[in-house]
Amino acid sequence: MVGSDSSGANQSTVESSEDSPSGMQRTDEIAEGEAETQEKRGEEESSDESGQRTIREMFDEDGRESVFVNRDLVEPDTIIDEERIVGRDEQLESVVSYLKPTLQGNRPPNMLLYGPAGTGKSLIIGAVTHQIIDLCKSKGERFGVIDINCQPINTLDQAVYELVQTVASNTNSEVGVPETGVSTKRKYRRLYELINENYDSVIFILDEIDLLVGRRANDEPAYSKLLYQLSRASNTNEIEGRVSVAALTNDPKFMEDIDGRAESSFNPRDVYFPDYDANQLREILKNRKDAFRKDALKGDVIPLVSAFAAQSHGDARKAIDLFRGAGDLADERGDDAVSEDHVRESQEEIDKDRSLKLVEGLTTQKKISLYSTAAVTRYSKQTGSSVPSPVGFKIYQWVTDELDADQMTRETYVKYVKELSTYGLVSTSRKSRGRGGGMYMEFTFTGDPVAIMDRIVEDTRLEAISSQTDLLRSVVNAQLREFQNS
Numbered sequence: 001m002v003g004s005d006s007s008g009a010n011q012s013t014v015e016s017s018e019d020s021p022s023g024m025q026r027t028d029e030i031a032e033g034e035a036e037t038q039e040k041r042g043e044e045e046s047s048d049e050s051g052q053r054t055i056r057e058m059f060d061e062d063g064r065e066s067v068f069v070n071r072d073l074v075e076p077d078t079i080i081d082e083e084r085i086v087g088r089d090e091q092l093e094s095v096v097s098y099l100k101p102t103l104q105g106n107r108p109p110n111m112l113l114y115g116p117a118g119t120g121k122s123l124i125i126g127a128v129t130h131q132i133i134d135l136c137k138s139k140g141e142r143f144g145v146i147d148i149n150c151q152p153i154n155t156l157d158q159a160v161y162e163l164v165q166t167v168a169s170n171t172n173s174e175v176g177v178p179e180t181g182v183s184t185k186r187k188y189r190r191l192y193e194l195i196n197e198n199y200d201s202v203i204f205i206l207d208e209i210d211l212l213v214g215r216r217a218n219d220e221p222a223y224s225k226l227l228y229q230l231s232r233a234s235n236t237n238e239i240e241g242r243v244s245v246a247a248l249t250n251d252p253k254f255m256e257d258i259d260g261r262a263e264s265s266f267n268p269r270d271v272y273f274p275d276y277d278a279n280q281l282r283e284i285l286k287n288r289k290d291a292f293r294k295d296a297l298k299g300d301v302i303p304l305v306s307a308f309a310a311q312s313h314g315d316a317r318k319a320i321d322l323f324r325g326a327g328d329l330a331d332e333r334g335d336d337a338v339s340e341d342h343v344r345e346s347q348e349e350i351d352k353d354r355s356l357k358l359v360e361g362l363t364t365q366k367k368i369s370l371y372s373t374a375a376v377t378r379y380s381k382q383t384g385s386s387v388p389s390p391v392g393f394k395i396y397q398w399v400t401d402e403l404d405a406d407q408m409t410r411e412t413y414v415k416y417v418k419e420l421s422t423y424g425l426v427s428t429s430r431k432s433r434g435r436g437g438g439m440y441m442e443f444t445f446t447g448d449p450v451a452i453m454d455r456i457v458e459d460t461r462l463e464a465i466s467s468q469t470d471l472l473r474s475v476v477n478a479q480l481r482e483f484q485n486s
């Protein structure tokens with residue numbers, strides 16, 4: 001389209017220039033005129049008089065080179081190549097030696113992989129089983145990896161259904177059983193059927209097994225029943241091929257609540273995954289630095305990310321998240337390289353978000369106490385001021401009245417807000433009102449009171465109060481005045 005338009009325009013210009021010399025002059029004039037108009041248009045496009053950026057400029061800016069060349073490498077769920085694994089030689093060797101019998105036509109032992117979050121449990125079992133799939137394939141054997149995460153699963157029945165779904169999806173088969181309305185036994189039967197049709201040997205990987213508790217608190221936990229069934233399925237010939245179970249957990253104490261029968265049929269080999277230290281985290285990150293452009297990482301970034309992550313229990317996932325977060329921040333800002341400042345800011349965001357998440361889990365009464373206290377700081381005429389507990393309590397009373405909610409005593413209100421200092425949201429100090437005036441607590445917000453209030457309002461009935469901003473502001477200031485004058 002554009003090509004044919006412009007060639008048409010050129011043609012008419014050339015024709016008229018051939019007619020006469022004056023025509024030629026006219027052509028130049030036209031060309032000059034066009035150039036002038038285009039220049040003007042260009043000026044209009046690049047900036048307006050107010051100095052505001054045009055849409056075009058915004059796009060051009062977005063087209064700036066990202067600091068990443070392969071962002072996937074710093075995504076937590078990306079399966080990485082073996083050469084990128086650092087500091088887990090011992091665990092790799094153990095898992096390989098335990099699973100070796102699979103390749104020799106024998107049944108491997110069950111395993112318990114345990115250690116804190118982000119220490120490579122899923123990574124190592126995933127890398128080893130991946131290799132086994134390849135080795136078995138080359139021998140014409142069908143090895144199946146049936147991997148589920150138990151964290152979102154509530155009951156044994158759901159867990160078995162999840163296993164059926166996983167095998168069906170791995171083998172492109174029909175699930176063949178409804179999610180509800182049939183017994184768990186029937187789901188087990190379908191699971192075994194699918195396995196017998198598709199595999200010569202399988203490994204079940206049950207991540208976060210300890211969280212599969214089930215519904216009835218006093219009954220045998222769901223994980224105990226599942227471990228029992230799966231680990232004996234081969235002995236009972238329900239599964240014809242070889243079966244092993246690998247359970248992954250942050251907390252091996254769950255084994256104390258396992259039923260005696262389950263314990264003897266599961267009977268796992270343990271593989272322990274300790275925290276990473278800062279040096280190991282540094283190596284892990286160095287092995288992924290090609291996620292970034294060659295010149296886009298300042299020298300101090302990796303050591304700083306590793307140091308922060310080592311402080312938070314040596315979790316490699318946190319290190320990788322912070323690494324990626326710092327890169328994203330550099331991109332958002334349009335900076336050419338990731339620097340120490342980006343790392344620090346990302347870490348601050350992570351910390352802030354963590355304490356705000358804790359707010360969500362508080363009881364309604366604690367939320368009201370925190371909200372009322374934050375409102376004093378937010379609406380006080382003196383910005384950033386501390387909150388005397390008598391004023392905070394008056395606002396708490398006003399809020400509970402407005403909401404028609406239960407009202408606790410002042411002692412309970414103070415106790416609740418003091419408790420919140422453990423989340424790093426507020427700090428508390430004792431104050432005296434001078435001779436004969438008694439003592440009171442003073443609360444100072446270390447976190448942002450506005451963010452705290454917004455987060456509380458998101459999920460409680462305090463929403464009704466948040467629409468009465470002006471009223472709340474005047475109540476806060478009236479109470480502060482009364483306190484100061486008393």
Ligand SMILES: Nc1ncnc2c1ncn2[C@@H]1O[C@H](COP(=O)(O)OP(=O)(O)OP(=O)(O)O)[C@@H](O)[C@H]1O
Pocket residue numbers: 075076077078080084085086087088115116117118119120121122123124207249250273284316317320
């Ligand atoms: N030794 C390592 N070398 C390279 N990357 C690692 C290493 N250990 C962990 N990681 C990376 O850290 C992230 C978390 O690891 P993984 O999921 O294996 O931890 P986990 O111990 O299973 O954690 P959780 O208990 O929370 O499930 C993954 O992105 C993984 O690739």
